[in-house]
Amino acid sequence: MKASELRAKSADELSKELVELLRAQFGLRMQISTQQSTKVDQLGKVRKDIARVRTVMSEKARQA
Numbered sequence: 001m002k003a004s005e006l007r008a009k010s011a012d013e014l015s016k017e018l019v020e021l022l023r024a025q026f027g028l029r030m031q032i033s034t035q036q037s038t039k040v041d042q043l044g045k046v047r048k049d050i051a052r053v054r055t056v057m058s059e060k061a062r063q064a
Contacts, residue, residue: 006056018053
């Protein structure tokens with residue numbers, strides 16, 4: 001997911017996206033800890049997406 005795509009979304013859409021990513025992160029952590037998944041790289045991607053969403057949310061908050 002690119003930051004330019006996120007900047008086009010509204011604050012509500014960003015909040016929903018953040019909740020969805022946090023749930024995905026939790027699910028991946030549980031799968032990795034119970035050794036059901038070996039996709040450790042996915043966890044890093046989700047973490048970076050969460051950081052991007054939070055960054056865009058703070059940019060929008062500063063502009064308002």
